[in-house]
Amino acid sequence: MITGPSLPTVDAVALLLLVRHGHSTANADAVLAGWSEGVGLTDRGRTDVGRLASRLTDAGTDVARLVTSPLQRCRETASLLLPGASAEVVDDLGECHYGAWTGRPIAELVSEPLWRTVQDDPSTARFPDSEHYAAESLAEMAERITSTVRRIDAEVEAERGPDAVWVAVSHGDPIKAVLADAMGAGLAGLQRVHVDPASVSVVRWSGGRSMVMAVNSSGGAIRTHQGAAKDVPAGDNTIGGGTG
Known part of the structure; x- marks a missing residue:
């Protein structure tokens, strides 16, 4: 887990905090929650989100828009993260539709042949159909979540300006898909990214280029007002690294 001293950001474009x-x-019981009903936060979860909320407060972050998955654990997280804020529920920020895998113990799933496909070739993985739960492929999930966050990011920048900060509360696999896409790895990189509960990752898009500013951060300051690098075209990264 990355717990560095700060989360570097820039003012050049709208900034997404993926929480x-x-x-x-379900985490406590080691089961794959998916779209199961009644999966809320544990006491530990509420405490961890409270710490993240304090980091946002300490940063003086003016959040232009707060959006969340419709599932209970995300809605609870959003309400604790920014108390009093109105969180917009966006269905397409929801968890992957795991179909017949929904609600099953992880210890059982690891012995399924599909498990290896999910790990080694996620672009071809599709979850089994179920009478009770919708099923989709990881590719369908990735397309759903990445297109949604890019659309909202463009809306936020158009409505609130290029220095706007917005927050999306979602789930592990969807967030991993956004980060892998932003890194240019696509689904091939899905299992090379790790995000813990109550962690924040930071992404920005500029000039047709995506940049991952932080991944799986659970500690340190969140800085959301840092000047952009001088003499660098929009969307370009600084040779040699950022200037802090």
Whole structure:
């Protein structure tokens, strides 16, 4: 887990803070929650989200828009993260539709042949159909979540200006998909990214280029007002690294 001293950001474009929901009852029970009903935060989850909320407060972050998955654990996280703020529920920020895998113990799933496909070739993985839960492929999930965050990011920048900061509360696999896409790795990089409950990752888009500013951060200051590098075209990264 990355717990560095700060989360570097720039003022050049709208900035997305991707927050995974806090530790849930399904996390505690080691089951794949998916779209199961009644999966809320544990005491640990509420405490961890409270710490993240304090980091946002300490940063003086003016959040232009707060959006969340419709699932209970994310809605609870959003309400604790920014108390009093109105969180917009966006269905397409929801968890992957795991179909017949929904609600099953992880210890059982690791012995399924599909598990290896999910790990080694996620672009071809599709979850089994179920009478009770929708099923989709990881590719369908990735397209759903990445197109949604890019659309909202463009809306936020158009409505609130290029220095706007917005927050999306979602789930592990969807957040990993956004980060892998932003890194240019696509689904091939999905399992090379790790995000913990109540962690924050930071992404920005500029000039047709995406930049991942932080991944899986659970400590340190969140800085959301840092000047852009001088003499660098929009969307370009600084040779040699950022100037801090």
